[in-house]
Structures are given as C-alpha cells and as structure tokens.
Amino acid sequence: MLQGHGDDSYRYVQKIIADFSTNVWFGGEPAGLKDYIFEQWSAINRYPEVMAESLSELAASHHHLNPDQVLINSGTTESIYLIAQAFSGKKTTIVTPAFSEYEDACKLYHHDLTFLPWSKIQEFPTLSTDQVFICNPNNPTGAVFPQLENWVQQNPETLFIVDEAFIDFTVQDSSSIPLINQYRNLLVMHSLTKAYAIPGLRLGYVVASEDLILKLKSIKQPWTVNTMALQAGKFIFENYHQIQIPLQDLLSEKERFSQRLGQNSSLKINRSATHFFLAETLKDDASKLKQFLIKKHGLLIRDASNFRDLTKQHFRIATLSPEKNNLLIEALDEWRNY
Structure with a gap:
C-alpha cells in the first residue's frame, strides 16, 4: 500500500499543528x-x-x-x-x-x-x-x-x-x-x-x-x-x-488522554497496552472526522478504516504532549456537536 498510512501530513496544504497519526515517539531523536x-x-x-x-x-x-x-x-x-x-x-x-x-x-x-x-x-x-x-x-x-x-x-x-x-x-x-x-x-x-x-x-x-x-x-x-x-x-x-524514552510518563499521559476522550459521547475508545490506541467515531465516519480535524483545527489522525477487520468508524491516535493532546480533546468535543 503506497498510500493510506499514517504520518501523511505532506499531502495537505493546511498546516498540521499536531500529528496524532504517527506512532513514532513525539519527543524527537535522542540528544546528541x-x-x-x-x-x-x-x-x-x-x-x-x-x-x-x-x-x-x-x-x-x-x-x-x-x-x-x-x-x-x-x-x-x-x-x-x-x-x-x-x-x-x-x-x-x-x-x-x-x-x-x-x-x-x-x-x-x-x-x-x-x-x-x-x-x-x-x-x-x-x-x-x-x-x-x-x-x-x-x-x-x-x-x-x-x-x-x-x-x-x-x-x-x-x-x-x-x-x-x-x-x-x-x-x-x-x-x-x-x-x-x-x-x-x-x-x-x-x-x-x-x-x-x-x-x-x-x-x-x-x-x-x-x-x-x-x-x-x-x-x-x-x-x-x-x-x-x-x-x-x-x-x-x-x-x-x-537514550530510552520516558515510558512511564508517556503511558500515564496516554491513560489521562484516553480517559478524557472516553467522556465524549460521540466516541468509543479501545483499551491499549501502548501509547497509541484505536477509537471509533459514533457520528459519521473516520474519513469525515479526519477532514474536519485537518480543516478546522490543523490536527491529523490516522483513518484506520483500511485495516482488515476494522470499520469505516475506526481511527488511531498516538499520545503526544499534554498540551497537544488537549487540543484534540477540545476539537473532538466540538466534533460531537458539529
């Protein structure tokens, strides 16, 4: 599959403020x-x-x-x-x-x-x-x-x-x-x-x-x-x-982030043992949600509908910094009433 992966921000004219579509460590390469x-x-x-x-x-x-x-x-x-x-x-x-x-x-x-x-x-x-x-x-x-x-x-x-x-x-x-x-x-x-x-x-x-x-x-x-x-x-x-990542801090933030998203009645959040997790939109489908987040907020998620055994409602989110995670929480709250 040459297209349809995460981290595809290069395909959009709109500036991406936060990229939740890639499950690469958000903190950048090791110092040195x-x-x-x-x-x-x-x-x-x-x-x-x-x-x-x-x-x-x-x-x-x-x-x-x-x-x-x-x-x-x-x-x-x-x-x-x-x-x-x-x-x-x-x-x-x-x-x-x-x-x-x-x-x-x-x-x-x-x-x-x-x-x-x-x-x-x-x-x-x-x-x-x-x-x-x-x-x-x-x-x-x-x-x-x-x-x-x-x-x-x-x-x-x-x-x-x-x-x-x-x-x-x-x-x-x-x-x-x-x-x-x-x-x-x-x-x-x-x-x-x-x-x-x-x-x-x-x-x-x-x-x-x-x-x-x-x-x-x-x-x-x-x-x-x-x-x-x-x-x-x-x-x-x-x-x-x-040079190891601060894993405990990352997973703790994932828990806070996913629990807060779980309070959104338009979403279903799935459990995960990693810093990334699957979610489902209960309103429209993931492709429409992805476009909404890009155009309205400059945020990028991974439309997961092209994974075998998943549905048009599935999308994947990776945990970023608390500040950026809060941007997605607020944007998805807006999506609920959009």
Missing part, C-alpha cells in the same frame, strides 16, 4: 544523535558497508547473540518484503487487524493467505500454515499477546514472524528475542526508528537462527542501509541506556 551523525558526514563519500556488518555485530552483542543471527535492513518494511520473498508461495497466516505491508508483500510473492482475528489467538489455535505474521504489540490496536511463547511451542512446524516495532512502548510484554536460540521456528523483526524518532532514516533488523538469516541474506540487495542510518544505529547501541 544529530551531532554524532554530522561528525561522520565525510563517510557519505564512500559506499556504506554491503550488509551493515559492523551494526550487526553491535546489535548481536546487545542481544547476546551471534552476529550471524542478525540482519540489518532499511526499516521493518524491507524485512517484511525480504521474508515474503524468501518464502515465496508458502501458506501464510496473518493475525488481523495488521500492518498492511504483511499482506501486500505476501501477495507480491504469491503466498496462499489466510487471516486469523486477534481474538482467536487467545485460544492458541493449531496452525496448518507454513508461517504466521503477528505484530506484538499489535499495530493498530496496541494489544499485546504475552503468551506468545506457548503458541510458538505448540506449533513447531510453523515459522512465527513476530514484528516488535512497538515493543519499546509497553510495560505489559517483553521481547521474544531471548527465545531465538530456544525456538528455531521464531523470527523477530525489530525497529530502530519508532522509539528513537528517526523513521526518515529507515533502520531495523531481523533476529533469527543462522540458517534463516542466511536464507534472507541470499536474496538481499547490497547497500540498502545508507551510511547515515548505519551511524545512527551505532549511536543507539553505544548509548542505549542513556
């Missing part, structure tokens, strides 16, 4: 990252590392793994398409609602697709497909599935492709990466853009068994991770403990 990158500026006069090998070593060391178990990519989207290509034609299940790129990539590489609603996985279903894509925490709902290991264990013939792009935004679940050496049917995708606010640099990685990583490397194009993204990744791992 910009200066560090520009100190490395002369490196752009040379080709980057073919496979971002030095960053693979740092990521592997961070997770106490072998570098051959890590593959650095140009964002999670490259990881998704590489995986879909590597397993072209396989029977694949996607847990829904889900990031559209899982389905788009699998269709491109002729997968035999089935879809499994999130509510059904609580029953630990036995899978008859070759692989399953699951986002945990889930995008767009913010739900977590903390019993994932049990499901992986009960389906040893199915490859579990776990997207952990938002694992840094929850306290209700922990990463599955420590399980990699225990389960060969587990592959984890991790993002370095969401929590560190650098989505424009495109940076992420895959963690899996050496055999799976070798399979992905065999079809990966060279130089997909540019020099500045590579340097940003090095800064992140070298300063990891000093």
Whole structure:
C-alpha cells in the first residue's frame, strides 16, 4: 500500500499543528544523535558497508547473540518484503487487524493467505500454515499477546514472524528475542526508528537462527542501509541506556488522554497496552472526522478504516504532549456537536 498510512501530513496544504497519526515517539531523536551523525558526514563519500556488518555485530552483542543471527535492513518494511520473498508461495497466516505491508508483500510473492482475528489467538489455535505474521504489540490496536511463547511451542512446524516495532512502548510484554536460540521456528523483526524518532532514516533488523538469516541474506540487495542510518544505529547501541524514552510518563499521559476522550459521547475508545490506541467515531465516519480535524483545527489522525477487520468508524491516535493532546480533546468535543 503506497498510500493510506499514517504520518501523511505532506499531502495537505493546511498546516498540521499536531500529528496524532504517527506512532513514532513525539519527543524527537535522542540528544546528541544529530551531532554524532554530522561528525561522520565525510563517510557519505564512500559506499556504506554491503550488509551493515559492523551494526550487526553491535546489535548481536546487545542481544547476546551471534552476529550471524542478525540482519540489518532499511526499516521493518524491507524485512517484511525480504521474508515474503524468501518464502515465496508458502501458506501464510496473518493475525488481523495488521500492518498492511504483511499482506501486500505476501501477495507480491504469491503466498496462499489466510487471516486469523486477534481474538482467536487467545485460544492458541493449531496452525496448518507454513508461517504466521503477528505484530506484538499489535499495530493498530496496541494489544499485546504475552503468551506468545506457548503458541510458538505448540506449533513447531510453523515459522512465527513476530514484528516488535512497538515493543519499546509497553510495560505489559517483553521481547521474544531471548527465545531465538530456544525456538528455531521464531523470527523477530525489530525497529530502530519508532522509539528513537528517526523513521526518515529507515533502520531495523531481523533476529533469527543462522540458517534463516542466511536464507534472507541470499536474496538481499547490497547497500540498502545508507551510511547515515548505519551511524545512527551505532549511536543507539553505544548509548542505549542513556537514550530510552520516558515510558512511564508517556503511558500515564496516554491513560489521562484516553480517559478524557472516553467522556465524549460521540466516541468509543479501545483499551491499549501502548501509547497509541484505536477509537471509533459514533457520528459519521473516520474519513469525515479526519477532514474536519485537518480543516478546522490543523490536527491529523490516522483513518484506520483500511485495516482488515476494522470499520469505516475506526481511527488511531498516538499520545503526544499534554498540551497537544488537549487540543484534540477540545476539537473532538466540538466534533460531537458539529
């Protein structure tokens, strides 16, 4: 899907005052990252590392793994398409609602697709497909599935492709990466853009068994991770403990924000374990609400109606600063009487 994602403010003439459509950390990149990158500026006069090998070593060391178990990519989207290509034609299940790129990539590489609603996985279903894509925490709902290991264990013939792009935004679940050496049917995708606010640099990685990583490397194009993204990744791992987001404060504000929106009779607010959450407008549909907020208030939300299993009323909101959150609260109060 080339269109229909969040963070599409570039498409509007109207100035966007606050962007609630993107679930990237609103506080900007870590202090010191910009200066560090520009100190490395002369490196752009040379080709980057073919496979971002030095960053693979740092990521592997961070997770106490072998570098051959890590593959650095140009964002999670490259990881998704590489995986879909590597397993072209396989029977694949996607847990829904889900990031559209899982389905788009699998269709491109002729997968035999089935879809499994999130509510059904609580029953630990036995899978008859070759692989399953699951986002945990889930995008767009913010739900977590903390019993994932049990499901992986009960389906040893199915490859579990776990997207952990938002694992840094929850306290209700922990990463599955420590399980990699225990389960060969587990592959984890991790993002370095969401929590560190650098989505424009495109940076992420895959963690899996050496055999799976070798399979992905065999079809990966060279130089997909540019020099500045590579340097940003090095800064992140070298300063990891000093640059984490203030998660407890962010989630506390999410609770205040969502509870206040829940008092609006024209809305239904869904529970979430992350800083973003789904809502439903009980008046008109999300596309009309989106246009109202842009034109009247310069505020941007994510129309979530194009997610499989959601409705025309669904939209996604990310928590920003209290001041900006209050702008949306007031605008949605106006929408109720509009």
